[in-house]
Amino acid sequence: MPLLTIAGLPGPPLNVPVGTTVLAAIHAAGHDWWHACGAKGRCTTCRVRVLSGAELLAPLTEPELRYRAAGRLHETERLACQARIRSEKSGVG
Template identity: 50%
Template sequence: MPKIIIENLYHKEISAKEPDYKVIEIIHDNYVDWMHACGKKGRCTTCMMIVEDGMENLSELTEREVSYRNLGKLKPNQRLTCQARLKEGTIRIRVNDQYKLPHMDYSE
């Protein structure tokens, strides 16, 4: 079963019912708030996640992510949760400090 560990949310572990779901959908299906200013359409970078481990368990970069990389808005260890799909396995991620929600309690 695909699993996400959000390190700076006290190592919160959430899982997907099956593989190949967008990361943002898995997060929201598990009742975790995550920034997404453009409505999950890949038009901004506010849903960015920092991938600490498990990048190989994510789908290939989408055209939008490649475009943001080329513009210098996404680093090699960053992906957009609205674009990346979780395949099998586990990913360890962090919420980018810039996009933390004020009502959430973050660790570290």
């Protein structure tokens, strides 16, 4: 199972099943992560900055592409509610 390290969250890296969103993994580990739109990809409050392992995430979703085109989501950022783990390799963080 891939490991997800979130800087600033206490505890060890999170084990994340492939296909799970970053937000779901954070919540499953018992951490709170703000998502004002209810994890629908309609805001950017759940954004995370990907420091390494971006290639282990599924491609940008349509909401992420819209926010990126509007300048509201930088190249190194993803929406935690939209970004899904797609690889068995560890190191996403």
